[in-house]
Amino acid sequence: MINSVFLPVSFNNIDLIISTKTCLSDVNFTISDNGITVIMGSNGSGKTLLLKLLAGVMQTTTGNIHWHQQPQPPTLTMVPAKAVLLNRSVWENIALPLHYNIHANSKRAHASKTNSDTVETKNKIIDDALAWANITYLKQRQAKSLSTGEQQLVALARAWALKPQILLLDEITANLDPVRTQKINALIQDLSSSCKIILTTHSIKQAKGLASDILLLEQGCVSIHADTDTFFNSNELQHFLGLV
């Protein structure tokens, strides 16, 4: 369903200094073009900053982010730890960015679709997104009146509706109960078959269950980047957990 043609991305010698504080230092790694890459690290280690650099909402101080063999960066979107929803219904929350994206895509492709075609396409995508996240029953509810877990599902459905090539999830289950976390993990797993997911988390269980590769950040530096099995047998993880 979601676009899947994209290529890996490399972080080359990235430094990020904010107000004289070095937040990221000499970050070098390459993210593969499929599966779920999990970024772990303690609070303030620079996980969210890394996602923001990738998303392009922040600029590196030195170094660069290289999209391999791509003329332009792939489409991506991000779901933060606390869902940012607008003061309108769930349906409208999903419809708003979709409207602008469909409009921009049709302009870019010089498409000759009529307005009714566009509206029909948009409505179908929204209904599919709601059904995918299993929240069709929330369709007409005011988004801000929902529980934290429901809001996070709306944010995830909204991201799904945009069909990004890369989806950035920033501690998306940090404030959720175990049942809701499990449901969201299942949705993330489902999404990973059709788009690249980069997820930050503090949960070892979540990382073990979802990750194809894991990157550990410590005080703004990459401590280890390895596949899941190697990571869970590494000294770096033991050190991170305070076991050695």
Added chain:
Amino acid sequence: MASSTLSDAITQALTLVSQADASLLEIISLSFKVSLSAVLFATIIGIPTAMLMAVYRFRGRGILHILIDTLMALPPVVVGLIVYLLLSSSGPLGIWGLLYTPSAMIIAQTLLITPIVIALALPVFSQHWLSIGEQMLLLGLKRRHCFSVLIKESSNSLITVILAAFGRAIAEIGAVMVVGGNIENHTRVMTTAIAMETRQGNLALALALGLVLILCALLINASAHFCNYYYGRKAGQQLLLSLPNSFGKNNDQ
């Protein structure tokens, strides 16, 4: 003696108001016409300006901010004087012949309340932009697309801003006195009439107009509170902005 005069004046004032006295109605009608027009123009100029300042970072933004804050503190009589100099027959806009007309009063009040609209709307937009801006950009919206989103997100607080500007405009006296001239049946508004009738000892009419002004203040504050309550309940959240008590303040003679 003084108290009996006052009670007589209040009785007369209530009679005038209850009988909807023609001269009273004319003054009230012109006051509303001038102030509502000024609020409309100030909103058209002020809201987009505040939104641009909140969403974009550009060279000179800080200076513009300081300038707006300074203009907000300008005494109305100085604004009146500037408009007077511009519109007087020897001024650059004298050819329009607007001096001592309601149009001149609208221009003066627009100049007076536009900085207020910008200064009050800017933190509202900035706060909303801070909370939703980055996410909107990450969802593929351009900054210019976010304007309509911001307006809708801030609508409840913006109603309060506009009501505050209206309160400021209708209670203003210095500027409208200078550029309007308080001409009977032409440019006489509530505040200028109150000042004149008080000077002439016609306390009944002055008090009647005062009562209407107080009623306006009451309605404006009640509307602002209702908006906050209604939208606050609808959004399931507390609103952060309350109506500044601008009514009757900073109005020099």
